[in-house]
Structures are given as structure tokens and as C-alpha cells.
Amino acid sequence: MxxxxxxxxxxxxxxxxxxxxxxxxxxxxxxxxxxxxxxxxxxxxxxxxxxxxxxxxxxxxxxxxxxxxxxxxxxxxxxxxxxxxxxxxxxxxxxxxxxxxxxxxxxxxxxxxxxxxxxxxxxxxxxxxxxxxxxxxxxxxxxxxxxxxxxxxxxxxxxxxxxxxxxxxxxxxxxxxxxxxxxxxxxxxxxxxxxxxxxxxxxxxxxxxxxxxxxxxxxxxxxxxxxxxxxxxxxxxxxxxxxxxxxxxxxxxxxxxxxxxxxxxxxxxxxxxxxxxxxxxxxxxxxxTGGDWWGVGPGAHSHVGGTRWWNVKHPAAYARRLAEGSSPAHAREELSGDDREVERLMLELRLDTGYPLADVKPSVRTAVASALGDGLLETEAFKRGRMVLTLRGRLLADALIRDLA
The missing domain is CATH 3.20.20.70 (Aldolase class I)
Known part of the structure; x- marks a missing residue:
């Protein structure tokens, strides 16, 4: 494969x-x-x-x-x-x-x-x-x-x-x-x-x-x-x-x-x-919420301190690397500060705790206001400084996140 x-x-x-x-x-x-x-x-x-x-x-x-x-x-x-x-x-x-x-x-x-x-x-x-x-x-x-x-x-x-x-x-x-x-x-x-x-x-x-x-x-x-x-x-x-x-x-x-x-x-x-x-x-x-983890196994992904890596896919290649005393990692990337903030928005906005308004980029504040007006964000949470999805917002979460990223 x-x-x-x-x-x-x-x-x-x-x-x-x-x-x-x-x-x-x-x-x-x-x-x-x-x-x-x-x-x-x-x-x-x-x-x-x-x-x-x-x-x-x-x-x-x-x-x-x-x-x-x-x-x-x-x-x-x-x-x-x-x-x-x-x-x-x-x-x-x-x-x-x-x-x-x-x-x-x-x-x-x-x-x-x-x-x-x-x-x-x-x-x-x-x-x-x-x-x-x-x-x-x-x-x-x-x-x-x-x-x-x-x-x-x-x-x-x-x-x-x-x-x-x-x-x-x-x-x-x-x-x-x-x-x-x-x-x-x-x-x-x-x-x-x-x-x-x-x-x-x-x-x-x-x-x-x-x-x-x-x-x-x-x-x-x-x-x-x-x-x-x-x-x-x-x-x-x-x-x-x-x-x-x-x-x-x-x-x-x-x-x-x-x-x-x-x-x-x-x-x-x-x-x-x-x-x-x-x-x-x-x-x-x-x-x-941005924690660190080590992924064990073929194709598993890991993340530690802004570095993300992924293992070789096939179990035979995975076993061979470890038998030789080598890392089974296929490749990795260092996430920039901007990358990490985009991922944070993508993940946290899907949670019931939402995403802090104070961290929203100035360039998308108009889109945030539109989302609130369209009923995609909870009004009371917004008053408390959080973007939290309404039920309708959950249905449109992917599109909203693209607009805000």
C-alpha cells in the first residue's frame, strides 16, 4: 500500500x-x-x-x-x-x-x-x-x-x-x-x-x-x-x-x-x-486545547512544543526502523506562530467553551460581527468576551472557521 x-x-x-x-x-x-x-x-x-x-x-x-x-x-x-x-x-x-x-x-x-x-x-x-x-x-x-x-x-x-x-x-x-x-x-x-x-x-x-x-x-x-x-x-x-x-x-x-x-x-x-x-x-x-502527545505506531502523528511529526505508514517499515534503533518518523514540520493560532481557532471554536474575542485578528472582526448577526454565535457568551457556537453555528462551523482563519 x-x-x-x-x-x-x-x-x-x-x-x-x-x-x-x-x-x-x-x-x-x-x-x-x-x-x-x-x-x-x-x-x-x-x-x-x-x-x-x-x-x-x-x-x-x-x-x-x-x-x-x-x-x-x-x-x-x-x-x-x-x-x-x-x-x-x-x-x-x-x-x-x-x-x-x-x-x-x-x-x-x-x-x-x-x-x-x-x-x-x-x-x-x-x-x-x-x-x-x-x-x-x-x-x-x-x-x-x-x-x-x-x-x-x-x-x-x-x-x-x-x-x-x-x-x-x-x-x-x-x-x-x-x-x-x-x-x-x-x-x-x-x-x-x-x-x-x-x-x-x-x-x-x-x-x-x-x-x-x-x-x-x-x-x-x-x-x-x-x-x-x-x-x-x-x-x-x-x-x-x-x-x-x-x-x-x-x-x-x-x-x-x-x-x-x-x-x-x-x-x-x-x-x-x-x-x-x-x-x-x-x-x-x-x-x-493544544496539548502535547507522542503517537506510537505506523502512521501515528505526534506533537511536542510546536513540532509535529508523523511515522512511516507500513507496519513492516515501522518495525524495521525500530529494530535498527532508528526513529520510525517519516517527516516533521515546525509550526509557526501563525500556524498555531489558526489551528487553535479551528479547534477551540468547535468547543462549548469557545474562542476568546480578544484573540481575534482585526482583519476578521467584520466577519465575526456578521456571524453574531446571523445567529451563529451565542449573544450572552459574546458579551462575556467569548465566541461560542449556537446550534445553527455548529451546523455551519466549518464555513465559519474558514471565514475567520
Whole structure:
């Protein structure tokens, strides 16, 4: 599978960072993202860096992956030096992390703790497909230190799951939530996707109602994006399926906010709702509020002190680099002050806390006033010096951010 990673500056074999990046270590929260790039089958809409068994080729295996990931954790410690960096959030994503034995995920987590120390009360999440876990697996995860799990439910309708090439039965996600609670997980998320070709309003309502009834304390709902190069994109291009409709997507978002709000969930990011402050995803908040993190795994991205880098994509190339004692980083970039401010605006404006008016560039103040007049920003928050999106503003967030960036 050819690399589609962006170009950037070369990375030394040691992975060393600039003195300016290292100088600010510890000023922001620090987390780890661990990418597990394996899937049983490839979902038709997915363009993530994942590999089925037939795509791996020589030089990479699920069996050895935990050992390789541990080597990158040790590399991270060498690169970041002796700075005191207690890890406040850890997120295992993929792919399907739970295709690895639970003990393997536990060994990677233990290595992070041994090298950096996991802060008291840290959030430790893994993604999981509902069919990739059972009660014993979840109990082992919980005993190894995981305290949050995120299940890819996507839909409660079988024909919608079929279009997405998802293979779990519609009721399995709710059962997995119950099993997670029984294993001791207090925090459980369900991921949903709306505007799949062939999905009706009734289908989406049924999915929302099923998700709420399952009893998670967090729900993420994302509009389906048709990515070039995916099987779904090819089917739409051939005319087998219709392109998702933007107006229908807006209606589905409004339905999600209505039903979730009625059930006691509160939005805190455009696509995320939680039942309490404690239920919010601390790891994603670290991303959205400018924290530092080290990304472990093929294709994983990292950010430390204004330096961003990304690893080689293929698991075999990734394993080979680490076996040779070299950094698996493909390339990196130093973000300018302007770049960081644009990213800050893009991320913070999507949050319920919003973006400070005092930091708005003079050149876009007219656009800000127009957004307020058009009902895209909350009036009371504006009076307090913050730009916070209204419900209508959330629907138009991407366009508004482009206007203000």
C-alpha cells in the first residue's frame, strides 16, 4: 500500500527534537496515542492507516506488534530526556486495538507507565469493535488499567451497517456496553455515523434511541465523509449508491442534538456529547486545547512544543526502523506562530467553551460581527468576551472557521 503521507523536513535517525521544543515540555498536558493498525476486514468508508492480514506482507505481524510499540515508547523517553512528564491521557486507536490480546495492550500501557509514569486519575481509553471483545477480554483490560472504552456502533439498522461494510449485528453494541459496565468500566462511548446512503430519518432515529438505551455516558456522532480511494467512493462513482445529501445530514445532526439533549447529554464539541464533565473525552480535549502527545505506531502523528511529526505508514517499515534503533518518523514540520493560532481557532471554536474575542485578528472582526448577526454565535457568551457556537453555528462551523482563519 503506497504511502500518502505529507512531505516535511527530514527527521534525524535518533528522533531528537529541537531545544526550543524540549524547553516547553511539561507546560501543557502530555498524552500518548497508540495506533494499532490491524482490522479483520476493511470497512468500505474507511481510509485510515489499517491493514488486514492479506495486506500486511512480510516483515510485520500482529503477534510481535506489542514488542515493537514498546520499543517506540522507550525511544520517546530517550528523545524527551529527563523531563517530568506524567501522562494524563492515553488512547489506543486503530484499526481495531482489541484484535491484539488484552495482555498485549496491557504491556504497552505498562511500558508507558514505567518510562513516564501515568498520572493519578489519568484517562486510559481503547477503541473496540463490538464483536472484537467479550466479558473476559473486557475484565482483563480493566485489570490492566484501562478505564474507558469506545465502541464503534455506527448504526442500529442492519441494511445501513451493510452499506458501511460493518459486520457486527445491530444489537451487539448495546450488549458490549453492558459487558463493559459489568467489567467495571464507568466511562463508555458509542460512535455513530449518519447520512449513510440508504439511511432514512427513521433509521437514524432508531440508531440514536438504541445508543441512548444502551447506557453509555458519551456519544460521538459524525456525518459520513466519502473519502477518495475507498470502496464506498467507488460504489458512489459507479452509481450504485447516492452521494450523501448535505441537507439530510443537517437534519440528522439536529435530531441527534435533540434526542441526546432530552436524554441528559450535553454537547461539548460539535460532534460529541457527554452526560457529565467526567464523561468528556480528556484525550480529545488534550488535542483540541493544544496539548502535547507522542503517537506510537505506523502512521501515528505526534506533537511536542510546536513540532509535529508523523511515522512511516507500513507496519513492516515501522518495525524495521525500530529494530535498527532508528526513529520510525517519516517527516516533521515546525509550526509557526501563525500556524498555531489558526489551528487553535479551528479547534477551540468547535468547543462549548469557545474562542476568546480578544484573540481575534482585526482583519476578521467584520466577519465575526456578521456571524453574531446571523445567529451563529451565542449573544450572552459574546458579551462575556467569548465566541461560542449556537446550534445553527455548529451546523455551519466549518464555513465559519474558514471565514475567520
Amino acid at each position: 503506497p504511502s500518502t503521507l505529507p512531505d516535511g523536513d527530514p527527521v534525524p535517525a535518533s528522533g531528537e527534537l529541537s531545544e526550543s521544543a524540549l524547553a516547553v515540555l511539561g507546560e501543557r498536558p502530555f498524552g500518548f496515542y497508540v495506533h494499532v493498525p490491524f482490522c479483520v476486514t476493511r470497512c468500505g468508508y474507511c481510509d485510515f492507516n489499517t491493514y488486514t492480514a492479506s495486506e500486511l506482507g512480510p516483515g510485520a505481524s500482529q503477534r510481535d506488534y506489542a514488542d515493537t510499540a514498546v520499543e517506540e515508547v522507550r525511544l520517546a523517553r530517550r528523545v524527551l530526556g529527563e523531563a517530568d512528564l506524567p501522562v494524563s491521557t492515553i488512547f489506543f486507536g486503530g484499526g481495531t486495538p482489541t484484535l491484539l490480546p488484552a495482555d498485549d495492550l496491557g504491556r504497552i500501557l505498562a511500558a508507558i507507565d514505567a518510562e513516564f509514569g501515568i498520572a493519578p486519575g489519568a484517562e486510559v481509553t481503547t477503541e473496540a469493535n463490538p464483536e472484537s471483545v467479550d466479558p473476559a477480554y473486557l475484565e482483563t483490560l480493566r485489570s490492566r488499567g484501562f478505564n474507558r472504552v469506545s465502541f464503534g456502533m455506527q448504526s442500529a439498522r442492519e441494511h445501513v451497517l451493510k452499506v458501511l461494510d460493518r459486520h457486527h449485528t445491530p444489537g451487539r453494541a448495546a450488549q458490549a456496553v453492558r459487558e463493559a459496565h459489568e467489567a467495571g468500566f464507568e466511562h463508555v462511548n458509542l460512535d455513530l455515523i449518519y447520512s449513510t446512503p440508504g439511511e432514512s430519518d427513521d433509521d437514524w432515529r432508531a440508531s440514536l434511541e438504541a445508543a441512548i438505551a444502551a447506557g453509555p455516558d458519551h456519544v460521538s456522532a459524525y456525518a459520513l465523509i466519502v473519502e477518495e480511494g475507498t470502496r464506498l467512493a467507488a460504489r458512489i462513482k459507479r452509481g450504485e449508491l447516492p452521494m450523501p445529501d448535505d441537507d439530510a445530514a443537517a437534519d440528522r445532526y439536529l435530531m441527534a442534538d435533540e434526542l441526546l439533549s432530552q436524554a441528559g447529554f450535553t454537547w461539548y464539541e460539535v460532534s460529541n456529547w457527554a452526560t457529565s464533565q467526567e464523561a468528556r473525552c480528556a484525550h480529545n480535549l488534550l488535542y483540541w
